[in-house]
Amino acid sequence: MKIPIAYNLRNLAVRKTSTLMTAIGIGLTVAVLVSALALVNGLRTAFQNTGNPLQILALQKGSRSELGSFVSREKFDQLSSLEGIARDHSSNVLASLEMVQVINLPSVDSPKGMNVTVRGLSPSGVEMRSVRLISGRWFQTGQREVVVGKGVAKRYPRARLGQHLRFGKGDWEVVGIMDGGQSAVNSELWGDLNQISSDYNRQGNLSSVLVRAADATAVPTLIGAINDDLQLGMSAMPEAEYYTKQTSAGAPIEFAGIFIAVIMAVGSSFAAMNTMYAAVARRSKEIGTLRVLGFSRGSILLSFLIEGLLLSLLGGAMGCLLVLPLNNVTTGVGNFVTFSEIAFNFRVGLATMSIGMLFAALVGSAGGLFPAWSAARKSILEALRES
């Protein structure tokens, strides 16, 4: 026979203060965990949404990032003549030679300045990515003009529409703001390839090549062809893979968040244990009565376990509610692959909240098990006699 859950709910409601205090303790623990997870989740979304599955990024052999890679125009021409590259409607190959630089801009969070990626590309490079202009216009070739990602526009007061930025050999005007969905493009500044490379004296010495394969089967073939061409001296990987690897930028924060949450969880499970032991002690007579009425030891154990669980789930729900306002708040972390900041939104999703609730349930069962066990073990007479 099962003791109805309403019994547990009413008991929790009677001891309002102690229930609330224990639940808030668990809630704060869950909040710490969920916010760390939401941050990493947002970062992951930004990187995973970057990169077209048909596109391949080629770098100088041995370099792990666009920043440390040097590619000459001759190599680009050589690479563009490989088989299996898609063509646009006017039958030009879809390949883009690009140059990546990092500049330093003061941001909202750090007035000392954070690093931002500047990408020089040709019109075909813009065409190969799914970006849309949300205000202003595209940069013109041969002009010192840049279009900034929406994350950059938000976080860097000096990179708003119409402003001028000083880098390379002169002033650059911000002429547009682009939206790359949730991709890493939002954290970049784009400008004309020739203008940027000449500003950095790197006309013949660019960073990377992005190519689109004709179809899905051509992707591995093309990657193989680039990697095996010793004369080319380049290595290729799917564009998406390059970005997914950068998710590791969030690893230190993820580690710290989980570490702190676990320590806090041990503390709050002790607190839950205290509360539940007090509940068991106070209801000793009730337990005896329940046993007299024919409820088994097992159902008493279960009932107290459920009560502990309900208590912690209440806490978990409070923790999730506490973190909910963080959803879609833009923040940024540095990325040691690109040596620049990536802006992204916190994402408190169903999955993160479920992990938070699961974590709360774990704390509750750890805290509820021993008290429930001691309640179930009481003999009827002993229980009835206790005051």
Add this chain to the structure above:
Amino acid sequence: MREYFFMVVKNSLRSRRRTTLTIASIAISLCLLTLLLAVYRALFLAPEQTSGQALRVVTHHKVSLTQDLPLSYERKIEQIPGVKAVTSLRWFGGVYKDASDPRNQFARFAIEPSEFFKVYPEVELPEQQALAFQEQKTACIASRALAARLGWTLGEQIVLVGDTTPITLELSLVGIFDEPGNTSVLYFNRAYLEDSLPPGDPRRGAAQQYYVETQSKDDVPRVASAIDALFENSPAPTMTESEHAFMLSFMSFLGNVKLFLMAISCAVTFTILLVSANTISMSTRERFREVGILKTLGFSRAEILMIIVGESAVIGLAGGALGCMSATLLCTAIARAAGHGSNFLQILKSLAVTPAMASLTLVVAVAIATVSAFVPALSAARTSIVESLGHTG
């Protein structure tokens, strides 16, 4: 007074399980709080510097370490009044033996053997080894920590295969040095790197960092701003800062660390407050009837208040002490682990629980326990004798 203390201790031992759980819970939270304080101190409060560090500044590209500065800057920086010596460093990205083994990853820099030791007096290298390092172009020196880790002895042949630079360096170990930081690092002659780079390579004639030694401590801020002003409008603007600030800039790269530490500390403190308030009010409620008996025996309200609050303070103190001790152990372990790393985590090497921090934690523990006991204790002390004697737990 003594009998009060006796009662307080006896009372706290009455429900051993509850007391243990409360102490454990407070101890864990306070351990975390102390750890966060220690991290905050290591990052944001200037740690003690060696006399060499106090005189030194680092100049690097304003944008990032990965960008090169022309070697010509060295002579220009030397001209600035207050500068005693300048030396350049260049990171060499490459592979030693099997790159997948993390033991084979260590910092390696191309340096100028003649200038380097002037700016870095704390690097202790036997004179004969220093001489060999200056004379032989393919010579290199390693820190004692690195040599011990990889089992190197003098005369070891070390081959570094460049990753983005298509060159291979064949170095021979001529010296093993001691330095207070105990880091894993290898230095070799920059002339060897310059000569190995193909002509026209953009990495020729470039450095990544300049370490600048000033005449006196008072010159440091002036020299730093003079260097940055000198190159402000050049294609490679610089950023000059102290060694500590330089390491910290890596940390700030991880996001808003300060805010993160503050927010978590607040959450932790608030959680302890809840835990202890909850326990104390539970134990006080249980004791309502007893309070009535104490009152009939002639105990005053103030005395009863003191006994209950005292019990809570004792529990808080015990939790605080335990928390402090475990935080000290954790800090020592983290500091030791960070010292072996070769990256920005080095900054956590100075992680420690200072006496001031420990006393702060204890004060917080006692204060929180006292505050949380006060409300239930007051209501217990105020209850009339008849009411409390009639109370049924």
